[in-house]
Amino acid sequence: MTTESGRSDNLAALLRDRAETLTARWVELSAAPLKGRLSVAELDRELTELYSVLLAAVETGNRDAHGSAFADVRALLSDISRRRARAGFTPTETAIGVFALKQAFFELVDRAEGAGLGDVVVLSQLLDALGLWTFESYARAREEVIDEQAEQLLELTTPVVKLWDGVLAVPLVGTLDSARTQVVMEKLLESLVSTGAAHAIIDITGVLAVDTQVAQHLLKTVMAARLMGAECTISGIRPHIAQTIVGLGIEFGDIPTKASLADALRHALKRSGVDFVRADGRR
Amino acid sequence: MERIPILKIGDVLLASIQIDLQDRDVLALQEDLAERISETGAHGVILDITAVDIVDSFIGRMFATIAATSRLFDAHTVVVGMRPAVAITLVELGLTLGEVRTALDLEKGLAILAELGEQAPR
CATH class of the missing domain: 1.10.490 (Globin-like)
Known part of the structure; x- marks a missing residue:
């Protein structure tokens, strides 16, 4: 040493x-x-x-x-x-x-x-x-x-936007995994509480693929929103995603699904009692 | 054990739960509600759980039981103010609340009961 x-x-x-x-x-x-x-x-x-x-x-x-x-x-x-x-x-x-x-x-x-x-x-x-x-x-x-x-x-890719009084929308873009769906779910539910909106639209136009797990998460979000007293609509399902969903045998049950965000908004407004008329009086 | 107070507004009974629910509290609430409904002939029951942070499967099931009991007296049950965390827990537990209606807040809950009352005039 x-x-x-x-x-x-x-x-x-x-x-x-x-x-x-x-x-x-x-x-x-x-x-x-x-x-x-x-x-x-x-x-x-x-x-x-x-x-x-x-x-x-x-x-x-x-x-x-x-x-x-x-x-x-x-x-x-x-x-x-x-x-x-x-x-x-x-x-x-x-x-x-x-x-x-x-x-x-x-x-x-x-x-x-x-x-x-x-x-x-x-x-x-x-x-x-x-x-x-x-x-x-x-x-x-x-x-x-x-x-x-x-x-x-x-954080960036999961905004909750207000479409109308009492109608919220979450446009989902990209790939959905468990972590992201969890964030979306929590953010949406929190927004329902803070805004008191009774309708929520989950728009999946930008989602490229849906598998059983993602569908499961979407269903859970809708069920949770329903438990809180809000109605959830899923919109923007692409043709090949629709085929996948049917092919996988995923049941959306009584959850309303619409082709486009516009349809979903119309549905939500109808449910909340809003009616549209043209300014000139024609429907 | 604390009794959960049951308030009467018009023909609606309101139970606002402000404590951490124990199993026996819910059982007591169920009994009290059944008695009060038969006493008053109320047509609606509102369970306000805005202040409830934790719900387990037993309590979740009891909401459905309370609703089923109320239905026997021709009263509808609305659970209002469920927190997101509670909703997620119930979904993860695989619980559905059966014929229990839910609303975001007390005001909307009362609106639902009013609507249901109009549909079936007594």
Whole structure:
């Protein structure tokens, strides 16, 4: 253990003594592949901070990149990777930030400025581990972005619109899955309560495919609305969807279905006692 | 045990449920309602469940039972103010409320009873 710690101290001392040379070269090497998309000043600030945290961690004598000594380094790296991911940098461009330090260090060793093979191996392993950590953080940040977008899409594509006093409509567009139908169902029912509308129209003109599960969800929505005291009409069933529904043997029971949204609206208005006459008196 | 108060408006009985329903509360309500309907000769019953957050299969079934009992006295039952969460739960449980009518709020519930009363003048 004594040799181990002795060598470590050597590495720490080296990193401390050569801090300026290494940081400068590191910034230079990292800046090249980014092609000016990130200002050198900003990169310099980031990497100097990272370097000081890394140096502090190395000085503790600990060499486990996943240990508690490196917690600050990992936090800072995650932060930087996250920012890179959101700014649209590629994984390579993100990870090069870590690996460039390795190259800077190798160059230092090449000039034989007091570093032994042991130091090179130790630092190399350390930076590899941190590089992988960068990748992971990057991937995680990207996944978060995707999740957020999926959620926004869910919100965006399920508006509840008011067609008339007491008549609501939900135009469904795209592919229906359980999660989306659940959102639609809850939103529609909430809107029924808040507006006091007694009629709701679910328009599926924009739905490309209906399977048994989707039909089941639609039926459940209609039943739930009915339990709350509102009537639900399904409109806009495309010809091939109608064929699928019949082919699958799905029973819509006594739920009114209409060909178009206009028909459904007319039906809803009739049920709520609204009658239309032309301005000139003709029907 | 709390008794759920039953109010009389014209010839309609209104039971507004403001507590978390226990099985015995509903059983008591059923008994009380049956007595009050036969006493008053009411032609409609409104169960207001706006404040009810949780409904299980037993209580769901009891709504249907109350409606069936009321029908024997020639009174219609309307359940009003069901929350979306409750409606979804009942659908997921596969319960239908049989001949129970539902309405979004008390006002619409009264309108339904008035309409039913007109259809079958007594």
